[in-house]
Amino acid sequence: MRQGPLAGRYPALAVMVTFALIPFLALSAAIEPLVPTITEQLDMSAQAMSLALGLANAAYAAGTVLAVQLAQHLPQRRMLVAYAVVLVTGAVLAAGALNATMFTCGLVLLGLATSMLLIAAAPPLTIGFPKARLRQTAMIMNMCVFGAVALGPFLGGVQSAAHEWRPLFWVIVGVALLALLMAVLTFDDAPPADRDAPRDLRAIGMAATGCVLAFVGASQLASHALTDTEVLVPMLAGLALIIGLIVYQFRASRPLLTIRSVFTSSIPVAGLGVALFAAAGSVAATTLTANALMEQLSPLRVGLLYLPELGGAILMAVLFGTVITRRAMHFLPLIGMTLLAIGILVFQLALPANQPLVMLGAALTGLALGATVAPALFVVGFSLRSNSLQRVFAIIELLRAVAAFMVAPVLTHFALTVAADRSVGTGYALWIGFGLAVAGALFGVAVYAASGARPATPDLDHFLDGEEPAWFSPPLFARLRRVSAPTLGSATTSTHSVLTQPALRAPMEARSPVCFAYDGSDLADSAITRAAEYFDYGRDAVVVCVWQPADVGFTTGERHLDPNNASSVCGVAEQTAQRGADLAEKAGFRARGIAVEAAPTWRGILRAAAEHDASMIIIAPHRRTGILGHLQGSVAEAVAANASIPVLMMPSCGPSGPKPAGVDVQRQDAVIDEFVDVAVTQGAAQQNLVP
Incomplete structure (x- = not known):
């Protein structure tokens, strides 16, 4: 494997990551006071400049998804x-631009490359070095993103x-060249994921x-x-496509992005929501106020007034590095949203x-x-396994970019049109930002409490070992589902609501795990999903x-496999077990997958x-067609015959699924309910119960 002289050195x-992220992020915050000079020298209209910035931001947002695929x-x-x-x-094209097209292409490439480098x-x-380095990584990530953004107004x-703009852009070229040099020096060839x-x-x-x-x-x-067709139609169509992307990835059997894992778990939803509210609310706290101040003060004076933002970002980056290994890091986003709300009120004054x-x-x-x-x-x-971190970064950066870069022009337009005096209009827009900050804080607290x-x-x-998440994140709104369950005396009480009543279940910490026999088939998937109805979250x-080897023993799907190669079979078996564990996690279990030869x-x-x-062992019996249609498969039968703990044969149909001829689904659920209650309340240590 080819390596650079600095490969593996943290x-x-x-340094490479820092140089890679700073150019575009700093430039995006520095370019506003330079717009008049750039448009004059390149013979661009204000609309053409706005379009160039919009396309660059779109490239940054969409580049996250492309980077994950590549x-x-x-x-x-x-x-x-x-x-x-x-x-x-991109930096060279923008710095040496001779016309609007060349400048726009340069900005687009800068935005695209930055997001792909981030992913x-x-x-x-983050995960390629020992735990001791994680504090430094947290500080670097914070400074690369928000330190660069905070420094932008001063540089601009x-x-x-x-009355120049090219010197700053050539500095950006120099930083980008350093990023390329460090990428070569730290090169450590690695295969595709x-x-x-x-x-x-x-x-x-x-x-x-x-985007x-x-x-x-x-x-x-x-x-x-805002109500013009040229604005409203593409904005709504774009948002519809982004929402459609989320729905499509949520429902996909093999998604590119881990949308389902993020959107069905409480702590990821809370964290993602806070990030989006913060990105949108901070626009009101910085961009709008700076634009209003530049009507009365010089851009240099405004940039100097915003230097304390850089100091605040540095201080918080150090604090974040301190608490990232502690329980306190959960509270940091809430503190941040509170500070954001207070900061917006100060800007109002x-x-x-x-x-x-x-x-x-x-x-x-x-x-x-x-x-x-x-x-x-x-x-x-931290709420997912470390091998999902790249996809998690992609999801958050995609949605954060949409929230931040779309809210900015909308609120700027609102501030200019809602009142004749720009300061008054900016004040109204700041109240919107204040509302976003408060809503973000309440959203995060509500999701934690409800789940x-x-x-x-x-x-x-x-x-960091990739074994499991850093902490347990309950399913979204798990507590609300339990609280809203019907009482035992209700005639409409379902099996699921009865089984999730805490009074009927032994304490979760005191119980041993259940064991799913998983072969990657649809029946095995169904067994995991249905079993979740009968156990606590x-x-x-x-x-x-x-x-x-040879007689593989599980369903491989479309995965490449040499059945005579033991290491190949073992690798795919591990992937299959992990897929089952991921499915169990989504269903509400705290699961881990293992492959056994x-x-x-x-x-x-x-x-x-x-x-x-x-x-307990839970297994889905495979059924044969014809006269053997009601007989259990041999593996399930052998497990039941030789087990010394309860074995639950999970049928392939459920209350919401198709009902095979001759099967009383209601009676079937009642039997499963009775079986699980016996196994839990009595322990069933030496029983072999097969419903």
Whole structure:
């Protein structure tokens, strides 16, 4: 494997990530005071400049999805070097632009390369080194994103005072060249993440088209009203495509993005919601106020007034690095949303041009940004296994970019049109930002409370090893589902509501895990999903996939497999077990997947159950057609005949599924209900109960 001279060295890789992310993020915050100079020298209209910025932001948002797809099928570190080349190319095109088209292409390439570098380089920096480095990674990520953004207004003001714009862009070229140099020096060739992953061109197309339409529509606000067709139609169509992408990925059997894992678990939903509210609310706290101040103060003066924002971002980055290994990191986003709300109120008082209050508001906003988005990103990432971190970053950055870059032009347009005096209009828009900050804080608290989520100290050793999430995240709104369940005396009480009554179940911590026999088939999937109806949320589970060479023993689907190669069969068996564990996690279990080599299969199932001290084995019997249609499959029958713990044969149909002829589904559920109650309340230590 080819390596650069600095491969595997944390400081060098951290420098590379820093140089890769700063150019576009700093430029996006610095370009506003330079717009008059750029448009004059390149003979661009204000609308053309707004469109260029909108397309660059669209490229940044959509690039996250494209980067995840390319990482699955192409060598990841080679692609990182390629992204750095694109970054340099975009910077050179923008700095040396001779016309509007050349300048726009440069900005688009800068935005695209930055997001792809973020997805390609940041997760390895996070999980590719020992736990002791995680504090530094947290600070670097916070500073790269929000330190660069906070420094942008000052850089733009300094350059504007000189009535030039190219020197700043050539500095950006230099930083991009350093990023490319470090990418080469730290090169450590690595294979694709998963060559068998689907090539989801539909997801990439929906993300790209949706972002372009949404941002192009928002950019039209520079010369049109919000209700004009040129604005409203592309914005709504773009948002519809992005929502459609989320729904499509949620329902996909092999999704490109881990949408289902994020959107069905409480802590990820809370973290994602806070990040989006913070991204949208911070626009009102910075962009709107700065634009209003520039009507009375020079861009350089405004940039100096916003330097305390950089100080706040640095201070919060250090604090985040301190608490990332502690339970306190759960509270940091809530503190950040509170600081954001206070900062917006201070900006309200600072209008039209109270400079000391502007500096105080900027400091509070810097603290708020450092405490919200990056911590929320890690809160979401810690709630899933570490191998999902790249996809988690992609989801958050995609949606955060949409929230931030679309809200900015809409609120700016609102501030200009709602009142004749811009300061008054900005004040109204700031109240919207204040509402977003308060709503974000309440949203996060409400999701935790409604789901029964509790702040926990992250188990980073297991997380970094890829074994399990850093903490347990209950299913979304789990507590509300239990509270709203009918009482036992109700005639409409369902099996699920009865079984989730705490009084009828032994304490969750005191029970051994259940063991799922899993072969990757639809029947096995159904068994896991249906079993969740009869157990408490958060019940421990072990998902076992038994394999052997030649006679594989499980369903491989479309995955490549050499049945005579033991390592190949073992690898796919591990993937199959993990897929079952992921399904069990989504259903409400705390699950882990294991692959066991054994022959015959039933021996492996029993051995795994014994090794993990399982209290019950759950298996889906495969049925034959014809005269044997009602007989159980041989594996399930052998497990039941030889087990010393309860064995639950989970039927393939449920209350919501098709009802086979001659099967009393209501009676079937009653039998399962009775069986589970007996196994739980009596322990069934030495019984072999087969309903």
